[in-house]
Amino acid sequence: xxxxxxxxxxxxxxxxxxxxxxxxxxxxxxxxxxxxxxxxxxxxxxxxxxxxxxxxxxxxxxxxxxxxxxxxxxxxxxxxxxxxxxxxxxxxxxxxxxxxxxxxxxxxxxxxxxxxxxxxxxxxxxxxxxxxxxxxxxxxxxxxxxxxxxxxxxxxxxxxxxxxxxxxxxxxxxxxxxxxxxxxxxxxxxxxxxxxxxxxxxxxxxxxxxxxxxxxxxxxxxxxxxxxxxxxxxxxxxxxxxxxxxxxxxxxxxxxxxxxxxxxxxxxxxxxxxxxxxxxxxxxxxxxxxxxxxxxxxxxxxxxxxxxxxxxxxxxx
Numbered sequence: 001x002x003x004x005x006x007x008x009x010x011x012x013x014x015x016x017x018x019x020x021x022x023x024x025x026x027x028x029x030x031x032x033x034x035x036x037x038x039x040x041x042x043x044x045x046x047x048x049x050x051x052x053x054x055x056x057x058x059x060x061x062x063x064x065x066x067x068x069x070x071x072x073x074x075x076x077x078x079x080x081x082x083x084x085x086x087x088x089x090x091x092x093x094x095x096x097x098x099x100x101x102x103x104x105x106x107x108x109x110x111x112x113x114x115x116x117x118x119x120x121x122x123x124x125x126x127x128x129x130x131x132x133x134x135x136x137x138x139x140x141x142x143x144x145x146x147x148x149x150x151x152x153x154x155x156x157x158x159x160x161x162x163x164x165x166x167x168x169x170x171x172x173x174x175x176x177x178x179x180x181x182x183x184x185x186x187x188x189x190x191x192x193x194x195x196x197x198x199x200x201x202x203x204x205x206x207x208x209x210x211x212x213x214x215x216x217x218x219x220x221x222x223x224x225x226x227x228x229x230x231x232x233x234x235x236x237x238x239x240x241x242x243x244x245x246x247x248x249x250x251x252x253x254x255x256x257x258x259x260x261x262x263x264x265x266x267x268x269x270x271x272x273x274x275x276x277x278x279x280x281x282x283x284x285x286x287x288x289x290x291x292x293x294x295x296x297x298x299x300x301x302x303x304x305x306x307x308x309x310x311x312x313x314x315x316x317x
Contacts, residue, residue: 032063032117034295036110037267038102038126038304044070046080046095048112051299062093063114070100071109102304104128110295110302122266122295122302129262130170132310133161133235140314142246151245157207159237160258160310162226166233171268172226173261173305177202179244180255200244204258207239218271219278225271256312266294267303 036046046068050061068080078100084093102108104126112120137158145151164170178199206215206224214230215238226238246253261267269292280286293299 032112032114032120032298034110034112034120034122034298034300034302036300036302038108038124038302040104040126040306041101044078044080044097044100044102046110046112047092048095048114060092064093065114066095067113068095069111070097070102071111072106074109077108102126104306112298118297120295120298124264124266124294124302124304126304127170127262127264127306129306129308130162130165130172130260132258132260132308133163135160135256135258135310135312136237137312137314142248145245147245150249151247153243154246154253155241155243156256157239157241158312159239160260161235162231162238162260163235164228164231164233166228169265170228171263171265172228172238173223173263173267173271174204174226174238174240174258175223175261176259177204177242178257178259179253180257181246181251181253183250184252202242202244204240204242207241216272216275219275221271225268225275227268252316254314254316256314258310258312260308260310261305262308263305264303266292266301267305270294270301270303 030050030052033049033051034046035048036044038044048063048066048068050063052061064082066082069076070078070080078097080095080097082093083096085091088094088096105128107123107125110120110122110124114120135158137156139155139157141155141157142152143155145153160174162172179202180199203222204224206217214227216225216227218224224240228236240258244253273289273292277289277291280289291299294301294303
């Protein structure tokens with residue numbers, strides 16, 4: 001069993017990266033792995049683990065004795081401190097700060113020092129967001145749910161307009177969607193809306209009926225990636241489909257919000273390589289896929305993204 005397989009499992013549920021690395025490491029050789037995303041106006045968090053054998057039954061080997069700093073122009077902007085799950089409420093230990101919030105368009109450097117290890121470094125710049133344009137819904141289909149016969153499975157096929165800047169290469173992640181419901185009741189033959197707004201999350205997926213090399217399905221997380229190398233400069237329609245459960249007896253869905261991440265190259269290349277590796281699996285005849293990383297002397301990612309929101313209001317049923 002190769003270390004490449006272990007790294008794949010360790011990185012599931014996390015995000016981003018850049019230069020390919022050789023993950024077929026000799027048995028017993030450990031490396032440090034970084035997981036961190038920069039998000040505008042949000043506090044920075046980082047998880048740090050050591051690699052372990054795929055045959056090991058131990059839980060992830062989190063590192064708790066690192067010195068972690070975020071620098072700008074060689075000046076320390078934030079020192080991240082180790083916080084246990086009982087202190088943070090997160091299921092995993094992590095490094096946190098309580099004041100620094102990164103901004104778009106600024107280059108930040110991550111420095112991680114662990115006694116007896118080569119220092120880890122990485123560079124990331126949060127891109128400016130690309131506003132979402134009009135959301136179009138081509139069809140809304142209701143079908144029987146296999147979960148509960150009182151529920152309907154709602155499938156929406158549509159597209160969202162993205163105006164690509166065109167001056168440089170850009171990367172996107174159509175990540176999640178929120179569906180809002182109004183509750184209603186029928187009293188004396190009249191429908192009365194309670195407006196007890198409720199939300200459910202849905203995951204946009206690539207519309208496979210529209211073939212385009214610009215779109216990469218994600219097999220380990222929500223949504224899909226969009227590479228503008230295959231899009232035209234200016235306005236483009238990005239097709240998607242999503243599904244959610246709905247009870248027509250007392251719910252009416254009225255509003256959808258899509259979340260678009262404008263991500264950096266590190267984020268895009270990590271997720272694309274991870275999805276391709278999951279897709280090929282352990283097929284001995286598949287072309288090997290090496291996970292990307294932008295962490296010097298280690299593995300993982302230090303990346304960033306900005307968020308744009310788009311709204312669509314369904315016509316009354």
